[in-house]
Amino acid sequence: MKTWKRTTAAAAVALVASAALAACGDAPDEDNDSNASEKSDFLPCILSDAGGFDDKSFNQLSYEGVQEAAKELGSDYKQFESKNENDYAPALENFVAQGCDAIVTVGFALSAATVESAKANPDIEYILIDDAADNDFDGTKDAENIKPILYDTAQAAFLAGYAAADYTKTGTVGTYGGQPFPTVTIFMDGFKQGVEYYAANKGKDVKLVGWEGNDKGVFTGGFDANEKATNTAKQILDQNADVILPVGGPIYQGALTAIADSGKDVALIGVDADFFETDPNTQDLVLTSILKNMKTSTIEAVVAAGNGDFDAEAYVGTLENDGVGLAPFHNFESKISDTLQAELDEVKQGIIDGSIPVTSYLSS
Template sequence: MRITSRGRWLSGLAMVGIAAVLTGCAAAPDAGSSSGGAQSKFLPCMVSDDGGFTDKSFNQLGLEGLKAASDKLGVKPKSVQSNADTDYEPNISGLVSAGCNLIVTVGFKLSAASIAAAKANPDIQFAIIDDAADNEGKTGTDGKPTGDGKVDAPNIKPILFDTVQAGFLAGYASASYSKTGVIGTFGGIQIPTVTIFMDGFADGAKYYNEQKSKDVKVIGWDVDKQTGSFTGGFAANDTAKNVAQGLIDQNADVILPVGGPIFQSAGAAITDSGKDIALLGADADVYATFPTYDKLYLTSVLKGIKPAVENVVEAAAKAKKGEFDNTAYIGTLKNDGVGIAPFHDFESKVNPDLQKELDSIKADIISGKITVKSYLNK
């Protein structure tokens, strides 16, 4: 069985180490001093995207990983939160001036500023979450850089997650649960790190239909045409709520929002509708991080951002000068870098055989019996 999801081709990436990225405050960096330990002179730092550290998702998990590693190393990290796109470059520059040895940045929005800073400061280590740090080389039909498959600087490490695999499991589970025969998804911005979730979600539902001779419809994303519903950003706002409402109006009874806190807006739309609709989280297990809508959560598509960041910070602290490994980390089902959360309150509502089916599918994806393609493993 071969299931494909579309996206950019990224070559030269290997599954190595675990790393991740997170962020801090758009004001001056938090003061921090080292406190003993073999790595006491090491100063790890982080810059968030404009979603901020309290997004209950992407940025928050990264910061938790930074803090966990720093505690192990016996150092006090610095973090800077970005409130707007214009904060990225000055925030990174501020951390360079503060003497940071490692600067972790969160998300594709910081890609250009991170790469530029890495090139200008070859003695500082950088890492970036959900971006290949590959802006040079080829240009797409939209005029945007598509990269040449190589990291643009030797001192910046991409931290990536092949969430098409976990999205596949979530799509299968959603199709199995649906009572209306319609499930939906929407994203923040149409970029590969968002659509990779949506591809997997749609492909998983398709696989369910093939295995069960069903016809569950996926709305909000057309895998073949690579078109769908997007809010244009990652804020929890009326736009996100309206997009979710559009899926509800089309009879979707399971919804996967992909893009930081936009799931909160979907939760509000579902609550206002009064309908029996299940909600999926992305990145984090939102049942734990944002329990406001805990009764709505079927599951979440997970990225191991916290352990990835923790690992990369520790590795950077131990690396000798000139030995920083910039090989991209790719989280997969095999290395537990991606997965899906428990069903929590839905445990008694899903098909009793569903978990066994998902375990079997997961094993088949890991073995290669089911091939789930994405821009990271094409």
């Protein structure tokens, strides 16, 4: 494990970074005690995007992963919860100044700031969740000391699309996103393919609204649970959709409001985490959730770094390696068809063995 610590230069940087952070939020928290009997001097740190660690989605799962990894390593950890994009660079500077050995950044919005920090600090190991660190779009990472952790969620979303097409009573299902980033549209692409596969194989007419593919779809323009998120969900429901997939962290809360206001029997599909478990307010509405096993993959990457086994090769979660999946139907078990789960198991195996192709920016 690393035992060195940055001294005079780091202290100077800390003063500058702390001053910058004073204008945009609190400085990264003090060390969090892992309660281990034997302390490690390895220090992992985690920076959220603007969604915060209580987003009941990918920030929260990644944060829990760092907590568990620190506990396993017997180390402290530091965290900073961003309020907006202006926090990213100063928070990373502050992490560097405080001697962080591995820095976890959560979400594609942090990619540019992470790359800049990684290039300036090649002796620090970076773990970037949900982005390839390829801001030049040339097919290669922009910094060698970054480990991208990615998820081919199109595979799991395909299963969700199949389930939605089987469940719908109106013959219309819908989706909308926060912004048309690849890590958002990959859900929508897989969902669309699953709906179309079901319709073709069952000979049924099921319509998808909100997404045509190739960045043509309905988006809120951000990732906040605001009036725009609610109105966008209403736009989908007004097209007779009775299953809705919001993709973009907290924007699903707008769908909850829209569903309540509609008075209709509408089912929600969650993303990233199992909404039934992370947000009890969804339990009567959530049909299933498209899962990214972010907590486990974060734990594994941080523990490897702490043990001196950091591997900068990209990790891609799939159905085959359990990096992505579909949550149980929970309260909807009695509402789905008797054959749906067996059909989904068969489709999943087809995706794994390649007999049912699912295309995405990670697989094409």
